[in-house]
Amino acid sequence: RAKDAGKNTHRFFAADMNSQTFERLRLENALRQALERREFELHYQPQVSAVSHTFEAVEALIRWRHPTLGLVPPLKFIPLAEETGLIRPIGVWILNEACRQLTAWDAAGIKVPRVAVNLSARQFSPALVQQVAEALHASGLEASRLELEITESLLMQNPLEAVDILHQLKSLGVHIAIDDFGTGYSSLSYLKRFPLDALKIDRSFVDGLPLDEDDAAIAEAIMAMAKKLRFTVVAEGVETLEQSQFLQTKGCALLQGYYFARPMPAGELAGWMKGRSVMRLSADEVMI
Ligand code: C2E
Ligand code: MG
Ligand code: MG
Ligand code: MG
Numbered sequence: 378r379a380k381d382a383g384k385n386t387h388r389f390f391a392a393d394m395n396s397q398t399f400e401r402l403r404l405e406n407a408l409r410q411a412l413e414r415r416e417f418e419l420h421y422q423p424q425v426s427a428v429s430h431t432f433e434a435v436e437a438l439i440r441w442r443h444p445t446l447g448l449v450p451p452l453k454f455i456p457l458a459e460e461t462g463l464i465r466p467i468g469v470w471i472l473n474e475a476c477r478q479l480t481a482w483d484a485a486g487i488k489v490p491r492v493a494v495n496l497s498a499r500q501f502s503p504a505l506v507q508q509v510a511e512a513l514h515a516s517g518l519e520a521s522r523l524e525l526e527i528t529e530s531l532l533m534q535n536p537l538e539a540v541d542i543l544h545q546l547k548s549l550g551v552h553i554a555i556d557d558f559g560t561g562y563s564s565l566s567y568l569k570r571f572p573l574d575a576l577k578i579d580r581s582f583v584d585g586l587p588l589d590e591d592d593a594a595i596a597e598a599i600m601a602m603a604k605k606l607r608f609t610v611v612a613e614g615v616e617t618l619e620q621s622q623f624l625q626t627k628g629c630a631l632l633q634g635y636y637f638a639r640p641m642p643a644g645e646l647a648g649w650m651k652g653r654s655v656m657r658l659s660a661d662e663v664m665i
Contacts, residue, residue, distance in 0.1 A: 580614025
């Protein structure tokens with residue numbers, strides 16, 4: 378009987394594997410065609426100054442507008458794009474599209490100071506420097522208005538090569554931020570060797586602020602260290618006024634999260650900016 382059960386388990390497992398493999402293949406094929414079919418789009422989430430709440434930057438976040446599945450979030454396809462290497466051509470598209478969008482906003486008189494673009498580890502090669510230079514050149518965007526978000530684990534995979542590539546990127550004039558800071562395997566001693574501009578405190582530490590003592594301790598420690606090393610600190614996943622106030626008091630420079638805005642299509646940003654300025658005006662009036 379035990380043997381039968383084992384067999385059944387095995388058979389179910391195999392059937393499951395087949396459907397999973399099939400699903401994966403289907404997704405992989407669709408992903409291969411998505412670039413040609415122009416199914417990717419970038420959404421943009423604002424970052425605001427913690428002190429004045431002025432609009433300072435956007436983070437570009439990719440979405441896949443699949444013909445039947447609808448809007449697919451990045452965690453559903455970026456891992457597969459990374460495994461298959463498709464992230465390289467997709468990554469080039471992301472860089473170009475984000476830079477192009479900023480200059481399109483410029484031309485329309487919409488003031489978006491800076492854009493942050495996420496990079497996958499597989500994009501992080503010597504070829505990246507050329508790709509970034511080309512995206513800047515093709516769009517005419519000033520390099521200091523582009524920030525590249527990388528992860529700790531990417532840096533730690535090959536620190537020596539990473540330092541070299543980062544220096545080349547920095548010499549183009551772009552900013553570098555560490556995303557999801559605190560979640561990866563990181564060696565703090567390396568931080569000072571990398572030419573970095575900003576640390577983004579991971580959402581998981583912002584979650585419990587201000588009451589959770591562990592989250593508060595970690596967030597404060599990151600901010601204290603960042604201050605000494607002269608990095609800008611950005612908090613992600615800010616959902617409440619209390620989180621926003623805590624982070625501001627402890628010296629966080631920029632805030633990003635649903636409390637201020639969700640990621641939105643490029644076409645909605647101007648409306649968001651306008652709505653805010655109306656709100657801020659009427660708030661001022663109330664104070665007078
Ligand atoms: P990330 O770079 O850490 O991006 C922040 C994620 O947190 C985004 O999810 C954003 O929508 C979400 N978020 C922002 N504010 C809040 C909040 O207040 N509460 C909550 N619960 N979530 C918030 P999204 O867009 O689904 O992206 C997930 C991850 O996918 C990103 O994490 C990034 O690692 C990756 N990703 C997104 N776009 C790209 C891209 O263009 N290239 C690459 N390589 N990876 C990307
Ligand atoms: Mg990011
Ligand atoms: Mg993050
Ligand atoms: Mg991330």
